[in-house]
Amino acid sequence: MNKTDKIYIAGHRGMVGSAIMRKLRAEGFTNFVTRTSAELDLRDQPAVAAFFAEEKPGYVFLAAAKVGGIVANNTYRAEFLYDNLQIQNNIIHSSYVNGVTKLMFLGSSCIYPKMAPQPLHEDALLTGLLEPTNEPYAIAKIAGIKMCDAYRAQYGCDFISVMPTNLYGYNDNYHPQNSHVLPALIRRFHEAKESGAAEVVIWGSGSPLREFLFADDLAEACYYLMQNFDEAGFINIGSGKEISIKDLALLIKKIVGYAGELKFDSSKPDGTPRKLMDVSKLAEKGWTYKTELEEGIKLAYHDFLLKHVER
Numbered sequence: 464m465n466k467t468d469k470i471y472i473a474g475h476r477g478m479v480g481s482a483i484m485r486k487l488r489a490e491g492f493t494n495f496v497t498r499t500s501a502e503l504d505l506r507d508q509p510a511v512a513a514f515f516a517e518e519k520p521g522y523v524f525l526a527a528a529k530v531g532g533i534v535a536n537n538t539y540r541a542e543f544l545y546d547n548l549q550i551q552n553n554i555i556h557s558s559y560v561n562g563v564t565k566l567m568f569l570g571s572s573c574i575y576p577k578m579a580p581q582p583l584h585e586d587a588l589l590t591g592l593l594e595p596t597n598e599p600y601a602i603a604k605i606a607g608i609k610m611c612d613a614y615r616a617q618y619g620c621d622f623i624s625v626m627p628t629n630l631y632g633y634n635d636n637y638h639p640q641n642s643h644v645l646p647a648l649i650r651r652f653h654e655a656k657e658s659g660a661a662e663v664v665i666w667g668s669g670s671p672l673r674e675f676l677f678a679d680d681l682a683e684a685c686y687y688l689m690q691n692f693d694e695a696g697f698i699n700i701g702s703g704k705e706i707s708i709k710d711l712a713l714l715i716k717k718i719v720g721y722a723g724e725l726k727f728d729s730s731k732p733d734g735t736p737r738k739l740m741d742v743s744k745l746a747e748k749g750w751t752y753k754t755e756l757e758e759g760i761k762l763a764y765h766d767f768l769l770k771h772v773e774r
């Protein structure tokens with residue numbers, strides 16, 4: 464990528480898209496094309512085709528998607544399948560039609576079978592049944608990987624796929640029901656501290672293991688891989704470190720400064736018991752994460768306080 468190349472970041476206002484944009488700006492890129500979902504609904508095929516024909520971006524980061532935590536995935540099953548298939552199909556096909564030099568598709572670690580061997584190696588794709596709570600989302604993401612591969616094989620497009628682990632950071636979604644665990648617990652512990660509540664509810668058993676990566680680290684990896692990865696298939700992006708949901712809750716409790724108790728709600732799903740990325744392929748390519756979990760949560764909490772708390 465040259466500094467003057469025209470770059471389209473789909474989803475530039477989201478947590479990941481905004482982190483990618485910050486990274487590219489910091490590296491000296493200036494020629495961005497962006498659209499909010501109100502300006503361009505990426506599910507609308509003719510509108511996306513017209514947008515690409517008019518703007519002719521050279522590089523595309525596909526970070527627009529219907530995104531949410533375990534309950535959102537399980538509740539809005541049709542939207543997670545339809546919206547994500549439409550968005551990625553429209554962008555990938557229009558990128559081919561308009562001669563995009565390189566495209567990066569962002570998937571998710573939920574593409575792996577629920578009981579795949581841990582840590583999750585790229586070879587485990589399509590070797591078993593998916594986690595039911597996020598099967599529609601995972602099916603869409605797997606279709607995205609296969610679409611990039613098919614356009615590479617048939618048309619010679621340099622379209623790559625990256626699979627990030629669970630993410631958190633600036634501009635995260637703090638919705639009480641629809642968000643992921645880390646922002647949900649930042650908010651819940653903060654509100655419990657403010658109201659003096661005696662306990663904070665944690666969904667599920669607390670025993671599932673998850674890996675978390677700070678979104679600005681992910682953006683660095685995306686920038687790095689846009690320049691250093693051009694293969695079919697995909698590459699995991701993670702830290703290679705895991706923590707139980709209970710320990711995560713205790714860490715957030717400490718950072719927020721909440722003094723009460725934890726209460727586990729077994730009526731809520733645990734989801735996949737363990738989801739740890741094998742990051743050896745990423746390390747071989749020359750990239751490792753920077754931001755440790757405790758430091759990243761402090762940064763995210765600070766961002767939450769700035770944006771979400773009325774003073």
Ligand SMILES: NC(=O)C1=CN([C@@H]2O[C@H](COP(=O)(O)OP(=O)(O)OC[C@H]3O[C@@H](n4cnc5c(N)ncnc54)[C@H](OP(=O)(O)O)[C@@H]3O)[C@@H](O)[C@H]2O)C=CC1
Binds near residue numbers: 550570629630
């Ligand atoms: N968050 C996480 O833990 C993880 C995320 N990922 C992947 O990273 C990518 C980005 O996720 P994240 O930044 O967290 O998500 P966000 O929800 O923060 O951002 C998603 C963005 O997508 C845009 N978008 C959604 N629907 C449409 C639509 N119909 N038309 C146009 N734009 C649309 C939104 O635009 P607008 O703001 O204008 O409405 C929004 O900015 C996704 O592909 C996701 O699957 C992968 C692994 C983990």
Ligand SMILES: C[C@H]1O[C@H](OP(=O)(O)OP(=O)(O)OC[C@H]2O[C@@H](n3cnc4c(=O)[nH]c(N)nc43)[C@H](O)[C@@H]2O)[C@@H](O)[C@@H](O)C1=O
Binds near residue numbers: 532536573
């Ligand atoms: C990134 C990934 O995110 C989703 O999968 P997930 O890893 O299960 O993500 P989650 O962050 O929502 O939950 C992680 C764990 O944490 C527990 N948990 C406790 N308390 C809260 C809580 O308050 N909110 C949430 N959401 N979870 C909670 C929760 O019960 C679960 O055991 C996919 O659907 C899909 O979107 C995807 O790819």
